[in-house]
Amino acid sequence: GAVVSQHPSWVICKSGTSVKIECRSLDFQATTMFWYRQFPKQSLMLMATSNEGSKATYEQGVEKDKFLINHASLTLSTLTVTSAHPEDSSFYICSARNPTGTEAFFGQGTRLTVV
């Protein structure tokens, strides 16, 4: 199946700093990618839809100025958590639409811990 890769797999940062998470589609071009957040013992919650060459679409309640999304190429979307705080600590997961099929493929996730 198609491969979606996230980097880094885990990151620890200090409160107030910014962290960038990359999501790459390795063997296909993805015009649309999706970012999810998962808190411990909870399910995945969609944060935003990342569109290549245009602005991201954010779900209700997600601050677009805090979670900056850039989809500058057909194989890369980035999520930047700005001015991170401990409550932003979570598991962040991206997915990409397989253009030749109907499945969505997921990255392995990034564990963010803000101290």
Next chain:
Amino acid sequence: DAKTTQPPSMDCAEGRAANLPCNHSTISGNEYVYWYRQIHSQGPQYIIHGLKNNETNEMASLIITEDRKSSTLILPHATLRDTAVYYCIVRALNDYKLSFGAGTTVTVRA
């Protein structure tokens, strides 16, 4: 809100079949039933999907009732590596914004 209802947890013996139920009584005519699973601290993994016919692949079988209001995912010979949270999701083919419910935590025991 998720459109599906699943039992919160299920135990299964290694080597036996695991049958995971899912209710989706409000499914629309153009919506498919998709199953994903999430092994601890990993991203979700696609398993199988179907519209109204039963489907089988190398990972599992999907049985959908004739009225399409419920379905069952069957793992034919569960292994310890099948321990995961299993999510049943209904979606249209062109809708990739997935709405995850709580899923079923499946624990395979030796």
